[in-house]
Amino acid sequence: MSYNMEYPQIFKPVKGKIYNNKNGSRYLCTSVEHDKYGRYTRQAEFVSSSGWHLTADCPRQYKDGCIEWDSSYNGFFIELATASEMFTRAEKEKE
Numbered sequence: 277m278s279y280n281m282e283y284p285q286i287f288k289p290v291k292g293k294i295y296n297n298k299n300g301s302r303y304l305c306t307s308v309e310h311d312k313y314g315r316y317t318r319q320a321e322f323v324s325s326s327g328w329h330l331t332a333d334c335p336r337q338y339k340d341g342c343i344e345w346d347s348s349y350n351g352f353f354i355e356l357a358t359a360s361e362m363f364t365r366a367e368k369e370k371e
C-alpha cells in the first residue's frame with residue numbers, strides 16, 4: 277500500500293501577507309522571528325480574520341500555499357474592527 281500524503285514544508289512567512297490555513301481560516305502574518313543565523317523561521321505571529329492573535333511555532337506551508345504550524349500559544353482575541361482594518365490594509369498593499 278502506497279500513501280501519497282504531502283507533508284508541509286518549513287517556510288519563511290512574510291510580514292503583512294495573508295495566508296489561508298488548512299482549517300479554512302485566513303491569517304495575516306504580523307511578525308516573524310528567525311533562528312540566530314537568520315535561516316529558519318522559529319516563530320511567527322498571526323491574526324485571523326476573526327481577531328484571534330497567536331504565536332505559531334515552526335510555520336509550515338503546503339504546495340497549494342495553505343499553512344499550518346507545529347503548535348501555537350499566547351492566543352487572545354483583538355477587537356474585530358482592528359483585525360478587519362489590518363486585513364483591509366494588507367489587501368490594499370498587495371495590489
